[in-house]
Amino acid sequence: MKSEKISELTTNRLSVYLRCLNLLAAAGIKTISSQALADQFNLNSAQIRKDLAYFGEFGVRGVGYFVEDLREHITKILGLDNAHRVGIIGAGNLGTALANYNGFTTSNFTVVAIFDNDREKIGKQVGRAPLMVHDVKRMARVVRDEEIDVAVIAVPARAAQRVLNQVMATGIKAVLNFAPARLHARLGVKVKNVDLTIALESLSYFLARPQVACITNPRSVLSYEEKRKPEEHEL
Amino acid sequence: MKSEKISELTTNRLSVYLRCLNLLAAAGIKTISSQALADQFNLNSAQIRKDLAYFGEFGVRGVGYFVEDLREHITKILGLDNAHRVGIIGAGNLGTALANYNGFTTSNFTVVAIFDNDREKIGKQVGRAPLMVHDVKRMARVVRDEEIDVAVIAVPARAAQRVLNQVMATGIKAVLNFAPARLHARLGVKVKNVDLTIALESLSYFLARPQVACITNPRSVLSYEEKRKPEEHEL
DNA sequence: CTCTGTGAAGTCATTCACAGCG
DNA sequence: CGCTGTGAATGACTTCACAGAG
Numbered sequence: 001m002k003s004e005k006i007s008e009l010t011t012n013r014l015s016v017y018l019r020c021l022n023l024l025a026a027a028g029i030k031t032i033s034s035q036a037l038a039d040q041f042n043l044n045s046a047q048i049r050k051d052l053a054y055f056g057e058f059g060v061r062g063v064g065y066f067v068e069d070l071r072e073h074i075t076k077i078l079g080l081d082n083a084h085r086v087g088i089i090g091a092g093n094l095g096t097a098l099a100n101y102n103g104f105t106t107s108n109f110t111v112v113a114i115f116d117n118d119r120e121k122i123g124k125q126v127g128r129a130p131l132m133v134h135d136v137k138r139m140a141r142v143v144r145d146e147e148i149d150v151a152v153i154a155v156p157a158r159a160a161q162r163v164l165n166q167v168m169a170t171g172i173k174a175v176l177n178f179a180p181a182r183l184h185a186r187l188g189v190k191v192k193n194v195d196l197t198i199a200l201e202s203l204s205y206f207l208a209r210p211q212v213a214c215i216t217n218p219r220s221v222l223s224y225e226e227k228r229k230p231e232e233h234e235l
Numbered sequence: 236m237k238s239e240k241i242s243e244l245t246t247n248r249l250s251v252y253l254r255c256l257n258l259l260a261a262a263g264i265k266t267i268s269s270q271a272l273a274d275q276f277n278l279n280s281a282q283i284r285k286d287l288a289y290f291g292e293f294g295v296r297g298v299g300y301f302v303e304d305l306r307e308h309i310t311k312i313l314g315l316d317n318a319h320r321v322g323i324i325g326a327g328n329l330g331t332a333l334a335n336y337n338g339f340t341t342s343n344f345t346v347v348a349i350f351d352n353d354r355e356k357i358g359k360q361v362g363r364a365p366l367m368v369h370d371v372k373r374m375a376r377v378v379r380d381e382e383i384d385v386a387v388i389a390v391p392a393r394a395a396q397r398v399l400n401q402v403m404a405t406g407i408k409a410v411l412n413f414a415p416a417r418l419h420a421r422l423g424v425k426v427k428n429v430d431l432t433i434a435l436e437s438l439s440y441f442l443a444r445p446q447v448a449c450i451t452n453p454r455s456v457l458s459y460e461e462k463r464k465p466e467e468h469e470l
Numbered sequence: 471c472t473c474t475g476t477g478a479a480g481t482c483a484t485t486c487a488c489a490g491c492g
Numbered sequence: 493c494g495c496t497g498t499g500a501a502t503g504a505c506t507t508c509a510c511a512g513a514g
Contacts (some may be wrong), residue, residue: 281475296472
């Protein structure tokens, strides 16, 4: 194990590996080699070995990795053995959808509060979640009482920086931002952006380009299939 | 102008620049230098000049860039002068929230259809959108009639690959995937992933190691950056 | 003099290739 | 043997630094 700085590209891949290991474990598979794992996402096997080697020597030469064992290690590395409590700011369409989203739970996150500044919404339930909308002015108090450690910003772009400032004032250190805006955070506060506008415009750019996809050589089809990378990103 | 291959990191930044230029134009600002623009997002000014130089010489030495002019150029480069018609597959919380989301319109995207396989949902309206839920079996027909060119996958992970296959069969070439799953796309079809699980787990990793300084990385615009290799691919 | 556009240098990430363990 | 772990090589992206236009 080394103690270098770990790139976010690496930790993102750890999430991907973990997802796969969970499926393998559910399928009753006991061991897997870096090559077999790499094949699932068209990644290079050395990349996987290197990503894992930053944190320890989890493999067995000649065998590969024990699925259950590696799963537990990555879960610990990502801090998913600790529960996190989430507060959502903004009870619009997106905030409400997120409050009702159950994909949080598999990563040990629970939504415990939702906030808005709209009088019409405060005090009402959102969707089928057993959550009442709090006045955003009560954020500091609710964060303390509910021990919230992660904030989700789901407000319009023009309000996002103001909301982030409020969030940082409560001492929260981890923020998921859905507003299409570049936010300025204090050192020590991590803001992860999920930017739908950028994702859409990237698709638009792709559609606007004349595709070079006309393949003349059957071999290049194969080599592309073999080498295709995993895709991915965000929301 | 050059005709090299453009990295997705570059096009993502173009979206960011465009967003900023729109604000500058609204504020009545006429010109801006690469340095002033860079200061807005703590980027390097050379990066901005280089990104723009891939597509032409838009600046004026000694002055900078004309805001309105550059705005139009980037809009064209990203293909945002062409309207796109979006179909959403999955009328759950997320699909419904997206159908009602108006952030699409600023990028010239319009949601024109939503699909589900649940009898209870088919034929009903979703939210306040004037959209009726179609049976997912009628996808091919509706895509043709409505001239849909972008699909949004908002179904559970286990159904995502099956839905993507159906989407590709209709001839759609651009897909935004919200399901936490690695999907395999044909060459010539671009799948952009928005993976909430990865974003959350990245925050969890950060919280598990508060000693690590938080550097806002421009690359983390999307939760997981794909590798860029053959001409296109993923997120 | 200011600010762009761009080769060259620097930094960071991925892939290769192989020693060595089981 | 097969497969991990890892230094070395390669490749990608960013930043520097400056010539030259306005």
